[in-house]
Amino acid sequence: GESKNWILMATARAPTNIAVIKYWGKRDEALILPINDSISVTLDPDHLSATTTVAVSPSFEKDRMWLNGKEISLSGGRYQNCLRELRNRAGEYTDENKGIHIEKYDWNKLHVHIASYNNFPTAAGLASSAAGFACLVFSLAKLMNVKEDLSQLSTIARQGSGSACRSLYGGFVKWTMGNEMSGSDSIAVQLANETHWDDLVIIVAVVSSRQKETSSTSGMRGSVETSSLIQHRAKVVVPSRILQMEQAIRNKDFSSFARLTCADSNQFHAVCLDTSPPIVYMNDTSHRHDLFHNYRIISILERWNRHEGTPMVAYTFDAGPNAVIVAPNQKVAIDLLQRLLFYFPPARDNELSSYVLGDKQ
Ligand code: 2P0
Numbered sequence: 148g149e150s151k152n153w154i155l156m157a158t159a160r161a162p163t164n165i166a167v168i169k170y171w172g173k174r175d176e177a178l179i180l181p182i183n184d185s186i187s188v189t190l191d192p193d194h195l196s197a198t199t200t201v202a203v204s205p206s207f208e209k210d211r212m213w214l215n216g217k218e219i220s221l222s223g224g225r226y227q228n229c230l231r232e233l234r235n236r237a238g239e240y241t242d243e244n245k246g247i248h249i250e251k252y253d254w255n256k257l258h259v260h261i262a263s264y265n266n267f268p269t270a271a272g273l274a275s276s277a278a279g280f281a282c283l284v285f286s287l288a289k290l291m292n293v294k295e296d297l298s299q300l301s302t303i304a305r306q307g308s309g310s311a312c313r314s315l316y317g318g319f320v321k322w323t324m325g326n327e328m329s330g331s332d333s334i335a336v337q338l339a340n341e342t343h344w345d346d347l348v349i350i351v352a353v354v355s356s357r358q359k360e361t362s363s364t365s366g367m368r369g370s371v372e373t374s375s376l377i378q379h380r381a382k383v384v385v386p387s388r389i390l391q392m393e394q395a396i397r398n399k400d401f402s403s404f405a406r407l408t409c410a411d412s413n414q415f416h417a418v419c420l421d422t423s424p425p426i427v428y429m430n431d432t433s434h435r436h437d438l439f440h441n442y443r444i445i446s447i448l449e450r451w452n453r454h455e456g457t458p459m460v461a462y463t464f465d466a467g468p469n470a471v472i473v474a475p476n477q478k479v480a481i482d483l484l485q486r487l488l489f490y491f492p493p494a495r496d497n498e499l500s501s502y503v504l505g506d507k508q
Pocket residue numbers: 165166168169170171179185276277307308309310311363364464465466
Protein backbone atom coordinates (compact mmCIF):
# COMPACT_ATOMS: atom_id res chain seq x y z
CA GLY A 148 0.00 0.00 0.00
CA GLU A 149 0.89 3.71 0.05
CA SER A 150 3.52 5.04 2.40
CA LYS A 151 2.28 6.73 5.55
CA ASN A 152 5.72 8.05 6.12
CA TRP A 153 5.44 11.55 4.71
CA ILE A 154 4.67 14.90 6.27
CA LEU A 155 3.89 18.22 4.58
CA MET A 156 4.31 21.53 6.40
CA ALA A 157 3.64 25.24 5.95
CA THR A 158 4.51 28.21 8.15
CA ALA A 159 3.08 31.72 8.19
CA ARG A 160 3.17 34.83 10.33
CA ALA A 161 0.36 37.35 10.85
CA PRO A 162 0.36 40.54 12.92
CA THR A 163 -2.41 41.81 15.11
CA ASN A 164 -4.46 44.85 14.14
CA ILE A 165 -5.82 47.84 16.03
CA ALA A 166 -9.30 49.09 15.14
CA VAL A 167 -9.65 52.85 14.68
CA ILE A 168 -13.36 52.50 13.84
CA LYS A 169 -14.50 49.72 16.13
CA TYR A 170 -16.35 46.49 15.50
CA TRP A 171 -18.81 45.95 18.34
CA GLY A 172 -21.97 43.87 17.89
CA LYS A 173 -22.98 40.89 15.76
CA ARG A 174 -26.10 40.32 13.69
CA ASP A 175 -25.24 36.59 13.38
CA GLU A 176 -23.24 34.94 16.15
CA ALA A 177 -22.47 31.64 14.42
CA LEU A 178 -21.19 33.19 11.18
CA ILE A 179 -19.73 36.21 13.03
CA LEU A 180 -21.44 38.90 10.97
CA PRO A 181 -21.12 42.43 12.40
CA ILE A 182 -23.70 45.21 12.68
CA ASN A 183 -21.28 47.82 11.30
CA ASP A 184 -18.19 48.23 9.15
CA SER A 185 -14.85 48.70 10.92
CA ILE A 186 -11.39 50.00 9.97
CA SER A 187 -8.07 48.98 11.46
CA VAL A 188 -4.32 49.42 11.20
CA THR A 189 -2.26 46.25 10.94
CA LEU A 190 0.87 46.38 13.07
CA ASP A 191 4.40 45.57 12.02
CA PRO A 192 4.74 41.75 12.20
CA ASP A 193 8.05 41.99 14.06
CA HIS A 194 6.33 43.10 17.22
CA LEU A 195 2.86 41.70 17.80
CA SER A 196 2.27 38.65 15.69
CA ALA A 197 1.43 34.98 15.62
CA THR A 198 3.62 32.44 13.86
CA THR A 199 1.93 29.18 12.96
CA THR A 200 3.29 25.97 11.52
CA VAL A 201 0.78 23.47 10.19
CA ALA A 202 1.46 19.91 9.13
CA VAL A 203 -0.40 17.05 7.53
CA SER A 204 0.54 13.40 7.49
CA PRO A 205 -1.33 10.11 6.99
CA SER A 206 0.14 9.05 10.32
CA PHE A 207 -1.78 11.78 12.25
CA GLU A 208 -4.80 10.24 13.95
CA LYS A 209 -6.73 13.42 14.73
CA ASP A 210 -6.59 17.20 14.35
CA ARG A 211 -4.51 18.71 17.15
CA MET A 212 -3.31 22.17 18.10
CA TRP A 213 -0.67 23.63 20.42
CA LEU A 214 -0.71 27.29 21.46
CA ASN A 215 2.60 28.54 22.83
CA GLY A 216 3.62 24.94 23.36
CA LYS A 217 0.54 23.85 25.28
CA GLU A 218 -2.06 21.62 23.67
CA ILE A 219 -5.50 23.21 23.33
CA SER A 220 -8.82 21.77 22.22
CA LEU A 221 -10.02 22.19 18.65
CA SER A 222 -13.55 21.11 19.52
CA GLY A 223 -14.93 24.67 19.63
CA GLY A 224 -17.29 25.74 16.87
CA ARG A 225 -14.97 28.49 15.65
CA TYR A 226 -12.06 26.13 14.97
CA GLN A 227 -14.40 23.55 13.47
CA ASN A 228 -15.95 26.15 11.14
CA CYS A 229 -12.53 27.32 9.91
CA LEU A 230 -11.29 23.76 9.36
CA ARG A 231 -14.48 22.76 7.52
CA GLU A 232 -14.42 25.84 5.26
CA LEU A 233 -10.76 25.23 4.40
CA ARG A 234 -11.26 21.52 3.71
CA ASN A 235 -14.18 22.39 1.41
CA ARG A 236 -11.86 24.58 -0.66
CA ALA A 237 -8.72 22.43 -0.51
CA GLY A 238 -6.96 21.58 -3.77
CA GLU A 239 -5.10 18.56 -4.95
CA TYR A 240 -1.39 18.25 -4.31
CA THR A 241 1.27 16.14 -5.99
CA ASP A 242 4.96 15.67 -5.26
CA GLU A 243 6.21 12.96 -7.59
CA ASN A 244 9.69 12.85 -6.05
CA LYS A 245 8.29 12.03 -2.66
CA GLY A 246 5.50 9.89 -4.05
CA ILE A 247 2.84 12.07 -2.48
CA HIS A 248 -0.52 12.53 -4.15
CA ILE A 249 -3.45 14.13 -2.32
CA GLU A 250 -6.83 14.41 -4.01
CA LYS A 251 -9.19 17.25 -3.11
CA TYR A 252 -11.50 14.97 -1.15
CA ASP A 253 -8.56 13.34 0.71
CA TRP A 254 -8.40 16.45 2.92
CA ASN A 255 -11.58 15.29 4.64
CA LYS A 256 -9.79 12.17 5.86
CA LEU A 257 -6.32 13.60 6.53
CA HIS A 258 -5.67 15.18 9.92
CA VAL A 259 -3.66 18.32 10.63
CA HIS A 260 -1.38 19.39 13.46
CA ILE A 261 -1.17 23.10 14.22
CA ALA A 262 1.50 24.80 16.35
CA SER A 263 1.12 28.52 16.98
CA TYR A 264 3.26 30.98 18.93
CA ASN A 265 2.65 34.60 19.81
CA ASN A 266 5.71 36.83 20.00
CA PHE A 267 4.05 38.78 22.82
CA PRO A 268 2.51 37.64 26.09
CA THR A 269 -0.90 36.14 25.32
CA ALA A 270 -2.07 37.13 28.76
CA ALA A 271 -1.28 40.80 28.14
CA GLY A 272 -4.74 41.29 26.70
CA LEU A 273 -3.44 42.28 23.29
CA ALA A 274 -5.75 41.02 20.57
CA SER A 275 -4.19 37.60 20.15
CA SER A 276 -7.24 36.02 18.52
CA ALA A 277 -6.99 38.37 15.53
CA ALA A 278 -3.39 37.42 14.71
CA GLY A 279 -3.98 33.80 15.71
CA PHE A 280 -6.96 33.03 13.48
CA ALA A 281 -5.59 35.04 10.54
CA CYS A 282 -2.38 33.02 10.75
CA LEU A 283 -4.12 29.69 11.24
CA VAL A 284 -6.34 30.22 8.20
CA PHE A 285 -3.53 31.52 5.99
CA SER A 286 -1.08 28.71 6.86
CA LEU A 287 -3.70 25.98 6.44
CA ALA A 288 -4.79 27.49 3.12
CA LYS A 289 -1.19 27.24 1.90
CA LEU A 290 -0.84 23.68 3.18
CA MET A 291 -4.14 22.57 1.64
CA ASN A 292 -3.44 24.30 -1.65
CA VAL A 293 -6.57 26.45 -1.34
CA LYS A 294 -6.80 28.61 -4.47
CA GLU A 295 -8.74 31.54 -3.04
CA ASP A 296 -7.71 35.18 -2.80
CA LEU A 297 -7.20 36.99 0.51
CA SER A 298 -10.70 38.45 0.52
CA GLN A 299 -12.14 34.92 0.31
CA LEU A 300 -9.78 33.74 3.05
CA SER A 301 -10.92 36.71 5.14
CA THR A 302 -14.46 35.26 5.25
CA ILE A 303 -12.97 32.11 6.78
CA ALA A 304 -10.74 33.94 9.29
CA ARG A 305 -13.82 36.00 10.24
CA GLN A 306 -15.51 32.80 11.42
CA GLY A 307 -12.61 32.21 13.81
CA SER A 308 -12.76 35.70 15.29
CA GLY A 309 -14.34 38.76 13.73
CA SER A 310 -11.32 41.01 14.01
CA ALA A 311 -9.08 38.28 12.50
CA CYS A 312 -10.40 38.95 8.99
CA ARG A 313 -8.65 42.35 9.06
CA SER A 314 -5.22 40.82 9.88
CA LEU A 315 -4.85 39.11 6.50
CA TYR A 316 -3.77 42.44 5.00
CA GLY A 317 -1.12 44.93 6.05
CA GLY A 318 -1.66 48.67 6.21
CA PHE A 319 -5.19 50.06 6.58
CA VAL A 320 -8.02 47.57 6.28
CA LYS A 321 -11.79 47.85 6.19
CA TRP A 322 -14.07 44.99 7.21
CA THR A 323 -17.28 45.56 5.27
CA MET A 324 -20.27 44.20 7.16
CA GLY A 325 -21.99 42.94 3.99
CA ASN A 326 -25.69 42.21 3.42
CA GLU A 327 -25.83 38.52 2.57
CA MET A 328 -27.23 36.05 5.10
CA SER A 329 -24.42 33.64 4.16
CA GLY A 330 -21.70 36.17 5.05
CA SER A 331 -20.14 35.84 1.60
CA ASP A 332 -19.79 39.64 1.32
CA SER A 333 -18.65 40.23 4.91
CA ILE A 334 -15.01 40.54 3.91
CA ALA A 335 -11.82 42.48 4.57
CA VAL A 336 -10.64 45.02 1.98
CA GLN A 337 -7.26 46.73 1.99
CA LEU A 338 -7.69 50.53 1.91
CA ALA A 339 -3.96 51.31 1.69
CA ASN A 340 -0.89 49.14 2.06
CA GLU A 341 1.77 49.41 4.78
CA THR A 342 3.94 51.80 2.76
CA HIS A 343 1.18 54.39 2.24
CA TRP A 344 1.46 56.21 5.59
CA ASP A 345 4.53 54.67 7.16
CA ASP A 346 5.67 57.62 9.25
CA LEU A 347 2.88 56.87 11.72
CA VAL A 348 4.16 55.45 15.00
CA ILE A 349 1.98 53.22 17.14
CA ILE A 350 2.75 53.05 20.84
CA VAL A 351 1.22 50.15 22.72
CA ALA A 352 1.24 50.87 26.44
CA VAL A 353 1.01 47.48 28.08
CA VAL A 354 -0.74 48.31 31.28
CA SER A 355 -1.67 45.05 32.86
CA SER A 356 -1.48 41.36 32.18
CA ARG A 357 -4.75 40.84 34.01
CA GLN A 358 -7.33 39.04 31.93
CA LYS A 359 -10.34 41.15 31.07
CA GLU A 360 -13.50 40.39 33.00
CA THR A 361 -15.96 40.43 30.10
CA SER A 362 -15.01 38.66 26.88
CA SER A 363 -15.64 40.57 23.66
CA THR A 364 -18.08 37.90 22.54
CA SER A 365 -20.35 38.07 25.59
CA GLY A 366 -19.82 41.84 25.91
CA MET A 367 -21.06 42.58 22.42
CA ARG A 368 -23.97 40.17 22.86
CA GLY A 369 -25.02 42.14 25.94
CA SER A 370 -24.71 45.44 24.09
CA VAL A 371 -26.78 44.26 21.12
CA GLU A 372 -29.50 42.97 23.48
CA THR A 373 -29.72 45.95 25.82
CA SER A 374 -28.06 49.13 24.53
CA SER A 375 -30.10 51.68 22.60
CA LEU A 376 -27.00 53.74 21.86
CA ILE A 377 -25.53 50.85 19.84
CA GLN A 378 -28.40 51.10 17.32
CA HIS A 379 -27.74 54.79 16.73
CA ARG A 380 -24.01 54.08 16.53
CA ALA A 381 -24.36 51.27 13.97
CA LYS A 382 -26.97 52.97 11.77
CA VAL A 383 -25.98 56.64 11.89
CA VAL A 384 -22.59 57.32 13.45
CA VAL A 385 -20.34 54.59 12.03
CA PRO A 386 -21.42 54.86 8.36
CA SER A 387 -20.49 58.54 8.33
CA ARG A 388 -17.24 57.97 10.25
CA ILE A 389 -16.19 55.19 7.86
CA LEU A 390 -16.39 57.59 4.92
CA GLN A 391 -14.52 60.30 6.81
CA MET A 392 -11.87 57.86 8.00
CA GLU A 393 -11.32 56.50 4.48
CA GLN A 394 -10.79 60.07 3.29
CA ALA A 395 -8.44 60.89 6.19
CA ILE A 396 -6.34 57.80 5.40
CA ARG A 397 -6.30 58.56 1.67
CA ASN A 398 -5.16 62.16 2.33
CA LYS A 399 -2.89 61.29 5.28
CA ASP A 400 -4.87 63.89 7.21
CA PHE A 401 -3.63 63.14 10.71
CA SER A 402 -5.80 65.71 12.44
CA SER A 403 -9.02 64.10 11.11
CA PHE A 404 -7.61 60.61 11.65
CA ALA A 405 -6.90 61.41 15.31
CA ARG A 406 -10.24 63.12 15.94
CA LEU A 407 -12.19 60.18 14.47
CA THR A 408 -10.07 57.52 16.21
CA CYS A 409 -10.46 59.08 19.68
CA ALA A 410 -14.17 59.77 19.19
CA ASP A 411 -14.83 56.22 18.05
CA SER A 412 -12.94 54.64 20.95
CA ASN A 413 -14.88 56.81 23.38
CA GLN A 414 -18.21 55.96 21.77
CA PHE A 415 -17.42 52.25 21.88
CA HIS A 416 -16.81 52.56 25.64
CA ALA A 417 -19.98 54.64 25.96
CA VAL A 418 -21.90 51.75 24.36
CA CYS A 419 -20.30 49.42 26.89
CA LEU A 420 -21.53 51.63 29.74
CA ASP A 421 -24.95 51.81 28.06
CA THR A 422 -25.16 48.00 28.27
CA SER A 423 -27.12 46.35 31.06
CA PRO A 424 -25.36 45.29 33.22
CA PRO A 425 -22.79 47.92 32.26
CA ILE A 426 -19.42 46.78 30.90
CA VAL A 427 -16.52 48.81 32.22
CA TYR A 428 -13.29 48.22 30.34
CA MET A 429 -11.76 51.64 30.73
CA ASN A 430 -10.88 51.63 34.40
CA ASP A 431 -10.01 47.96 34.69
CA THR A 432 -6.39 48.87 35.23
CA SER A 433 -6.96 51.33 38.03
CA HIS A 434 -7.57 48.45 40.45
CA ARG A 435 -4.00 47.30 40.31
CA HIS A 436 -2.03 50.30 39.13
CA ASP A 437 -2.82 53.57 40.83
CA LEU A 438 -0.71 55.56 38.43
CA PHE A 439 -1.30 53.93 35.09
CA HIS A 440 -4.92 54.70 34.61
CA ASN A 441 -6.83 54.86 31.32
CA TYR A 442 -8.64 58.07 32.15
CA ARG A 443 -5.39 59.71 33.17
CA ILE A 444 -3.86 58.75 29.83
CA ILE A 445 -6.84 60.27 28.06
CA SER A 446 -6.65 63.49 30.02
CA ILE A 447 -2.90 63.81 29.42
CA LEU A 448 -3.36 63.22 25.69
CA GLU A 449 -6.38 65.55 25.42
CA ARG A 450 -4.39 68.27 27.20
CA TRP A 451 -1.45 67.63 24.86
CA ASN A 452 -3.69 67.98 21.80
CA ARG A 453 -5.36 71.15 23.12
CA HIS A 454 -1.99 72.67 23.85
CA GLU A 455 -0.80 71.97 20.33
CA GLY A 456 -4.03 73.44 19.00
CA THR A 457 -4.50 70.59 16.56
CA PRO A 458 -4.67 66.86 17.36
CA MET A 459 -1.10 65.61 17.40
CA VAL A 460 -1.79 62.19 18.84
CA ALA A 461 -4.64 59.67 18.70
CA TYR A 462 -5.59 57.18 21.38
CA THR A 463 -7.78 54.13 21.30
CA PHE A 464 -8.76 51.49 23.87
CA ASP A 465 -10.15 48.05 23.14
CA ALA A 466 -11.97 45.55 25.32
CA GLY A 467 -8.89 45.22 27.48
CA PRO A 468 -6.61 47.28 29.64
CA ASN A 469 -3.98 48.53 27.21
CA ALA A 470 -3.67 51.99 25.67
CA VAL A 471 -2.85 52.27 22.00
CA ILE A 472 -1.49 55.67 20.98
CA VAL A 473 -0.81 56.80 17.42
CA ALA A 474 1.67 59.59 16.73
CA PRO A 475 2.08 61.18 13.28
CA ASN A 476 5.84 60.66 13.21
CA GLN A 477 8.88 59.60 15.26
CA LYS A 478 9.61 63.05 16.63
CA VAL A 479 6.16 63.43 18.13
CA ALA A 480 6.31 59.81 19.35
CA ILE A 481 9.56 60.45 21.21
CA ASP A 482 8.27 63.70 22.75
CA LEU A 483 5.13 61.89 23.80
CA LEU A 484 6.98 58.90 25.26
CA GLN A 485 9.02 61.36 27.32
CA ARG A 486 5.83 62.93 28.62
CA LEU A 487 4.25 59.57 29.40
CA LEU A 488 7.34 58.29 31.17
CA PHE A 489 7.30 61.40 33.33
CA TYR A 490 3.73 60.64 34.46
CA PHE A 491 4.20 56.88 34.55
CA PRO A 492 7.77 56.07 35.55
CA PRO A 493 8.55 52.47 34.62
CA ALA A 494 7.65 50.03 37.36
CA ARG A 495 8.07 46.31 37.57
CA ASP A 496 5.05 45.25 35.50
CA ASN A 497 4.41 48.45 33.66
CA GLU A 498 6.11 48.51 30.34
CA LEU A 499 5.96 50.98 27.49
CA SER A 500 7.02 49.79 24.09
CA SER A 501 6.78 51.44 20.76
CA TYR A 502 5.86 49.72 17.57
CA VAL A 503 6.69 51.29 14.28
CA LEU A 504 4.35 50.91 11.37
CA GLY A 505 5.86 50.09 8.04
CA ASP A 506 9.59 49.87 7.52
CA LYS A 507 11.63 48.82 10.52
CA GLN A 508 13.68 51.58 12.08
C1 2P0 B 1 -12.26 45.70 17.11
N1 2P0 B 1 -12.81 44.52 19.22
O1 2P0 B 1 -12.81 46.21 16.12
C2 2P0 B 1 -13.10 45.62 18.36
C3 2P0 B 1 -12.96 46.83 19.23
C4 2P0 B 1 -12.72 44.91 20.59
C5 2P0 B 1 -13.10 46.33 20.63
O2 2P0 B 1 -12.82 43.04 17.58
O3 2P0 B 1 -16.42 37.51 19.04
O4 2P0 B 1 -12.23 39.18 19.51
O5 2P0 B 1 -14.18 36.84 18.15
O6 2P0 B 1 -15.71 38.27 16.78
O7 2P0 B 1 -12.93 39.93 17.21
C6 2P0 B 1 -12.70 42.13 19.68
O8 2P0 B 1 -13.63 41.22 19.24
O9 2P0 B 1 -14.65 39.17 18.83
C7 2P0 B 1 -12.78 43.26 18.77
P1 2P0 B 1 -15.28 37.89 18.15
P2 2P0 B 1 -13.24 39.80 18.63
O10 2P0 B 1 -11.06 45.31 17.10
